[in-house]
Amino acid sequence: MSAGVNQPNARAFANFAGERPGAILAAALLGVVALACLFAPLIAPQDPFDLASLDLLDAELPPVWQEGSDPRFVLGTDAQGRDLFSAILYGARISLLVGILAVVIQSAIGVSLGLLAGYFGGRIDSLITRLADIQLSLSTLMMAIIVMALFRAGLGGAALSTFAVPLLVLVIGLAEWPVFARTARAATLVEAAKDYVRAARAVGSSDLAIVHRHILPNILSPLVVISTTQVAGAIMAEAALSFLGLGMPVTKPSLGTLIRSGYDLIFAGAWWVTILPGLVLIGVLISINVLGDALRDGLDPRRRGG
Amino acid sequence: MNAFASGAAFIARRLVQALLVMLAILVIAFAVRQSLGDPLREIMGQAVPESERAALRHELGLDAPWPVQFTRYLGQAATGDLGTSIIYKKPTIEVVLAKFPASFELVLGASLIVLLLSLPGGIYSAVRPRNLGARLVLGLSVLGISVPVFLTGILLITIFSVWLGWLPAFGRGETVDLGVWQTGLLTLDGLEHLLLPALTLSSIMLPLFIRLVRGAMLDELGHDYVRTARAKGASPLRVWVVHALRNALLPLAAVGGLQVGTLIAYTLLTETVFQWPGMGFLFLEAVTRADIPLITTYLVLVGLLFVVVNTLVDMVSLALDPRVSLEGGR
Numbered sequence: 001m002s003a004g005v006n007q008p009n010a011r012a013f014a015n016f017a018g019e020r021p022g023a024i025l026a027a028a029l030l031g032v033v034a035l036a037c038l039f040a041p042l043i044a045p046q047d048p049f050d051l052a053s054l055d056l057l058d059a060e061l062p063p064v065w066q067e068g069s070d071p072r073f074v075l076g077t078d079a080q081g082r083d084l085f086s087a088i089l090y091g092a093r094i095s096l097l098v099g100i101l102a103v104v105i106q107s108a109i110g111v112s113l114g115l116l117a118g119y120f121g122g123r124i125d126s127l128i129t130r131l132a133d134i135q136l137s138l139s140t141l142m143m144a145i146i147v148m149a150l151f152r153a154g155l156g157g158a159a160l161s162t163f164a165v166p167l168l169v170l171v172i173g174l175a176e177w178p179v180f181a182r183t184a185r186a187a188t189l190v191e192a193a194k195d196y197v198r199a200a201r202a203v204g205s206s207d208l209a210i211v212h213r214h215i216l217p218n219i220l221s222p223l224v225v226i227s228t229t230q231v232a233g234a235i236m237a238e239a240a241l242s243f244l245g246l247g248m249p250v251t252k253p254s255l256g257t258l259i260r261s262g263y264d265l266i267f268a269g270a271w272w273v274t275i276l277p278g279l280v281l282i283g284v285l286i287s288i289n290v291l292g293d294a295l296r297d298g299l300d301p302r303r304r305g306g
Numbered sequence: 307m308n309a310f311a312s313g314a315a316f317i318a319r320r321l322v323q324a325l326l327v328m329l330a331i332l333v334i335a336f337a338v339r340q341s342l343g344d345p346l347r348e349i350m351g352q353a354v355p356e357s358e359r360a361a362l363r364h365e366l367g368l369d370a371p372w373p374v375q376f377t378r379y380l381g382q383a384a385t386g387d388l389g390t391s392i393i394y395k396k397p398t399i400e401v402v403l404a405k406f407p408a409s410f411e412l413v414l415g416a417s418l419i420v421l422l423l424s425l426p427g428g429i430y431s432a433v434r435p436r437n438l439g440a441r442l443v444l445g446l447s448v449l450g451i452s453v454p455v456f457l458t459g460i461l462l463i464t465i466f467s468v469w470l471g472w473l474p475a476f477g478r479g480e481t482v483d484l485g486v487w488q489t490g491l492l493t494l495d496g497l498e499h500l501l502l503p504a505l506t507l508s509s510i511m512l513p514l515f516i517r518l519v520r521g522a523m524l525d526e527l528g529h530d531y532v533r534t535a536r537a538k539g540a541s542p543l544r545v546w547v548v549h550a551l552r553n554a555l556l557p558l559a560a561v562g563g564l565q566v567g568t569l570i571a572y573t574l575l576t577e578t579v580f581q582w583p584g585m586g587f588l589f590l591e592a593v594t595r596a597d598i599p600l601i602t603t604y605l606v607l608v609g610l611l612f613v614v615v616n617t618l619v620d621m622v623s624l625a626l627d628p629r630v631s632l633e634g635g636r
Binding site: 145149153244263267271281282289 | 338341342448449451452453454455456457460461463464468475565566567568570571572574575578579589590592593594596597598601605608616
């Protein structure tokens with residue numbers, strides 16, 4: 001049975017490459033960004049967190065294709081004379097890290113609860129479904145804003161900045177588990193009724209073993225599909241919080257923080273400080289969404305060719 | 307049970323549920339006040355000796371057990387007293403409500419834009435799904451979903467305010483005082499100031515609504531009554547708008563109503579970008595300056611808005627659509 005898992009995926013990926021050049025482009029772009037983030041310390045010409053390396057005389061230099069630029073700073077500099085290219089690399093690194101970790105939490109909680117609900121049914125199922133409905137009716141972004149605002153008002157800006165990464169991961173991670181729980185529950189209901197599950201039970205496998213070894217591998221593909229769009233959502237939520245001053249601090253900026261700190265400068269003509277990190281953010285989000293759409297269409301036979 | 311009685315029971319249950327949610331919100335607001343806010347600081351500042359503080363704390367009943375204090379908080383909340391703002395030295399509810407017109411007009415402007423664009427866009431892409439235009443509409447809506455709302459605002463400001471100099475970038479402009487309501491809709495300057503923020507806020511709702519209209523229309527167009535209308539010789543436009551759209555609007559209103567929390571969050575982001583003096587902008591100011599009474603008042607009022615809208619949407623769906631299940635199941 002487990003051999004059957006990989007076949008449709010392989011076919012889906014073959015389809016994918018042929019029919020969707022956009023998705024391949026998006027995947028390539030994401031790959032480049034991810035690698036650049038991973039190796040940021042090796043690629044970046046400057047350590048943007050090392051205040052000693054900054055020189056105020058270099059402040060607000062435009063990117064190289066504009067007049068008055070300095071070849072040392074390909075994408076220009078910000079108000080402190082920080083190399084924008086380096087800052088964006090490190091910023092994207094934090095944005096991706098928070099986005100991915102938040103989805104790890106979402107999926108861990110959501111898939112466990114979804115499996116529980118789908119496999120055991122009955123009261124557990126209705127309780128979990130109810131909780132998911134309540135959680136979903138509260139807007140994730142609004143909840144995240146409120147929770148981060150309370151932490152900020154309670155702890156003060158300085159203390160918040162120490163715990164920013166784990167807090168953001170937890171807040172965004174806890175808010176969206178129902179998305180995974182619903183998908184996992186629906187898929188589990190289908191799988192649990194199949195013969196192989198009954199067979200496993202007949203030979204005396206425990207519930208845990210059935211769920212873990214037999215059902216989970218068979219419901220992975222829809223979960224992978226929603227993970228992609230969830231990562232995009234988490235990155236967007238993190239950027240929004242940081243833009244509001246409720247996320248990553250200026251000393252450890254994510255893309256959202258960079259956009260926020262460069263925002264005032266657009267009125268002084270230094271548009272690149274805020275627009276360039278913004279374009280990187282948009283590029284990442286569009287790529288993930290395009291890839292997610294393509295994955296969903298590729299793995300869902302009903303949507304193929306539409 | 308007849309339909310009327312079960313309808314009344316549904317409404318009663320829904321109202322009780324709304325009250326419970328509101329109570330939960332008040333409990334949270336109270337807990338935040340108890341743990342983060344220090345009412346003494348609001349009254350006497352920080353440079354007062356501890357003995358005097360203790361005396362006043364006792365006098366004000368702040369050392370009473372929390373159920374007593376919570377009951378008192380509830381009683382005050384019921385009369386509209388949610389505390390005094392530390393920044394503004396005025397009742398918080400006055401401060402927050404004074405900012406309501408600005409937020410409301412922003413949402414109104416954005417909703418108008420969404421309505422004017424999503425209906426034709428959604429209908430068009432549903433009735434002519436293979437056309438280039440329809441694909442363009444859907445393609446743009448993917449783009450819209452992927453661009454965070456604050457970046458849309460920043461891009462619009464950069465282009466239209468900084469580079470072209472056509473439109474103002476921040477504030478509400480000239481407003482007219484109508485007694486309880488400060489409106490920016492009656493002056494040209496006010497409308498100019500509203501245009502970019504409203505466009506920004508609508509950009510994030512548009513993709514969702516275009517997809518919703520399209521989906522709902524596609525559903526309705528497949529029904530028999532549409533074929534009957536066509537067979538009777540009704541013009542295509544009449545079939546789309548009068549027949550199908552009317553039925554498609556119902557699920558749309560329900561989903562639109564459920565997005566109210568998200569809408570508040572997006573409004574807050576838009577207000578921050580454009581320094582629009584609304585409730586969200588005020589909330590962030592309160593957060594930066596740790597004005598706990600103002601923060602909790604905002605939470606309570608936004609929670610109230612959320613509960614009222616959701617309850618109304620449920621009741622309106624019940625009134626409009628006899629098929630809505632009264633048992634709450636599907």
